[in-house]
Amino acid sequence: MPISRATVEHIARLSRIALPDAEAALLTGQLDTILRYIEKLDQLDTASIPAMSHVLGLTNVFREDMRRPSLAPEDSLANAPAGDNGQFQVPKII
Template identity: 50%
Template sequence: MKITRREVEHVARLARLGLADEEMERMRAQLDAILTYIDKLNQLDTREIKPTSHVIPMTNVLREDVVSPSLSQDQALANAPDRHEAFFRVPRILEA
């Protein structure tokens, strides 16, 4: 077994996912299958190979430090579930 139920619960909590009991087990089994598949890579000798962070052979895509127009306040807030004047309004952050 590549992943325990506890680990799945932890990852679900980090991702703010509320999983029911049977979903938890289904996820565990699926993640286990994925990790087992990925584990095949460990059969290869990668000692001489640099870690690959990006697959496209490009570097230094940079822009000049020039200001361009922003959205209007109303455009920026158009999708907000809740707003107060020109602010996004969100529920209390820390537990009381």
């Protein structure tokens, strides 16, 4: 079995998704099927093959570091579920 229930629960925590028991069980089975299919890549010897980083071989794109107009603070905050005093508001961290 390529993936265990405990691993799925651990990965869900890393992904910041709360996963009820029933969902974890279903997902473990589905991910197992998908990962078994993906294992077919092991048939290929890729030791000497480079990893493909970009389809067109594009490298870094640079621009001058200059001041440019940007969104007004009220536009940036307009979609926030909670905001106050020009800032995004979240539950207490510390």
